[in-house]
Amino acid sequence: MTDTWDPQLLWYARAVRRMQSKRESDPSSWLWQANIHGEKAEAPGPNPEWNNCPHGGWFFLPWHRAYILCFEEIVRDVIQNELDGPDDWALPYWNYTRVTNGDPDSPESLECRRLPRAFRSPTWPDDDGDNPLYLAEPDRSPGAALGAPVGWTEVNPHKAMQAPRFTGVPQFGSEYTGSHLVHSNGQSGLLEMQPHNLLHGYVGGVMSQFFSPRDPIFWLHHANIDRLWAAWIASNSGHKNPTDQDWLGFTHTFRDAQGNKVGFTSEKLQSEEALGYVYESVTDGIGLKPPERLVALVAAGGDGDAPVEQVASTSGPTDLGPEALTVPLNPEPSARAGALPEAASPDTEARAILTVDGVRADAPPQTNYRVFVGARPDHEEDLDPEGPYFIGHLHFFGAVGANTEHHGGEGLTFKFDITEHLTELRQLGIWNGEGIPSVVVTPAPLGPPPPGAEAQAAFRAAAPTPPPESRPRIGSVSLTTT
Template sequence: MTAVRRNVWALGTEADPWHPVLRGYAHAIRAMQQRPLTDPRSWRYQAAIHGISNAVTPGGAPWNQCQHASWYFLPWHRMYLYRFEQIVRSFLPSDIDPDEWALPYWDYSSGAPGHALPPAFRTPTAPDGSTNPLFVGARRAQVNKGNPLPPGITDVSAAMAEDLFTRPGIGGSTGFGGPRTGFAHQGPAFGQVEAQPHGPVHVWVGGGGGLMTSTNTAALDPIFWLHHCNVDRLWEVWLSEAGHTNPTAASWRNRPFSLRDAQGFAVSMQVDDVLDPVAQLGYTYDTQLVVVAREGAPRMPDRDRPVLVGANAEPLELDRRGGEVEIEIEGLTERTAAGAPTERIYLDLADIEGETNPGIVYGVYLNLPADATEVAREDHLAGVVAFFGVELTTPQGAAASDETAHAMRYSFDVTALVDRLRAAGTWAPDRVRVSLQPLGEEPEPADALAAPPPIRVGTFGIYQG
């Protein structure tokens, strides 16, 4: 039988949020939380498979295994969700059929009401008066109040506009799914769907010091699993478009990873084992429709690797207020007309390092006027950065997972944005100003008092190709 993963907002209302799927999920979490960290079926052990810091790993435990900034990002998380889902089924109450139960997904890109945290995750008390295991205090306060996520954070248009699963990504996109790597707990560069919406949703929900903000604690928040079900669904949506295919390379398809099954025993799965959710894993989604918030730049056929035509002179240290750099440009070819099939223009942010994530999602803008209104800011927006996983970019952070530290990198196709700025007369051919500014509300009181170490962006590059 094929289980159906449903939109969580179709499973209840503000007045009555406790659909059996969510009631069963809460029941299972409570049971898993009562088991010790060393039990493979416990809540903390399962979360540690994704990431954990400052803990002695039991012999053979597959902890700190999550794949990020890598072409294994999507298949590894699919395996992880599948095995976790099986464990949850083993803890469901007797009145819920485990064969019919499936993890729901949170479609935060669908607009109201779905762009807010589901009601069952916002109330500290369960219907029977006990503590609600779906509620986590270590989230952004506005999220737990039911405030909507900003559309700039949940936008999927750039990911859906990408036509290849993987690209080299040296000055330009790394594809929908991420760059070719080996095992990568934190790899060199994000694929488009990981860059947005995946990372920004993590950091926006967690906020400063929240569980979702760090790879080492994210899976302790029950909403994590619904977030990743949605990312997994987006993979299926992307594949449903004509011409979109998964990699065929044996190094991708035959890569094995270790997890734990419903009985807690070690199990190995290869990427090739999870490419057909229905036939291989026995689940499907209730819909594969997505809402695209803004038009993504159309992709062009592969060309030679993009060429660097401008870079910053000094690194930028980002604090809570953001920051700005100016890039001098040499040799940027003028496009013959807006939308003409010619070379693309990319903005890369590279050599990014930081000791901790400040819990801020930054908008990245080109030539943003100082007095720009909120509407006008959209006309200068290249994308967003959340630096999810930045704590693993330093040798100290990487040591927790016995990994070599990788600096972080983002890439934005700004071709359409540059065309708009040219048409508006606000683009100069020899220089561009790049601004990073926090999105959304003012910092929460606790965040405003804190002063985490800054994020360091070593390189801003303009590429053409």
């Protein structure tokens, strides 16, 4: 099939191929650049410039900004000086958060959420094979590879873009982590969680692991994350970056196109204009308020602050599969019967927290998961991410395979504050305040297959379910009140 590509993507593809032909010891090679983020080796080597990506901490945004800035300079240099191309190449951003006509299900919106065609085509536009932007399964999930759009509820950045502050959990840019890089012990900030982590999980394969920059789409994904940071600051809502010297003064060191070390403080990384670039738009694709569920909050009884109490927990790991399943939670015998309904009352300060620990997999599960509270696993209508049962997503980014020690070998931890959810379930009469509402986990379905009979047949043939060897699982789940 003959296709035309945007010249920016065509030059990008040529540069990627060129960089892939360079030795790994060359800082401008494809592999060196990816290794900065994370090595593929089972036991990462001792190069201190590699395996440095910070996730779950307040350096996530500035570090990745410097990373893609230096990468862009290297690609531009390769295009200009090694391929005789233009001297003004710029890294494009993949605007998967773009919505047209206010409708995330419009054909144009769906198109934005498919992996761009140049990345899905095994061939170059002239039909020659060996397109370096293309990766096949299992290096990408079947759904992403075939052009099924990522779900809007996984990428809508609304919650992050509305966060009033940069620092904290849950806030825009994650928690204070002092003056050193934290790899993945911390909690992701809101933007890092969604769309960042969930988009990594949707593309799957290489993108769900720390050597994800080996997939050429990584850089366009991070350009969009970087753009959303710029948009959050530009939104006229008084949003501010940290003013702490531990953040401002930290130096992020990378290599320039000549292979020399260059350092950027977070302070310097705050303004993309000062760094020499601007985004086409910082108002397009910045999130949509999810539809409100009209629930009148009725005051229920309650008596002030409750002590921290474990209400229920699992007694062992839970294997996740292709179907919705109920996590077997055992009520804590010593817990007060009133602890949970008190937390679910709008009259008390108490909160109900669901903690999902030890989320990991042996190979890319090729899907994210959705978590519901109070839902019935065999009722599809309950498993609606816009309904009252939905509490959030799980992903496996950085918790896949053996090489996860560097980034939390015990798997990822997700904390969901389900206080308002429980309140709503009571008011809707779904939960009467007695017992433990069910916790249901199910793979996140993808959007419709792309147009075209052939694409649709291929899509149906490749059911988007986790491969058996991936063994996605949860270590433990606990429900506490505070």
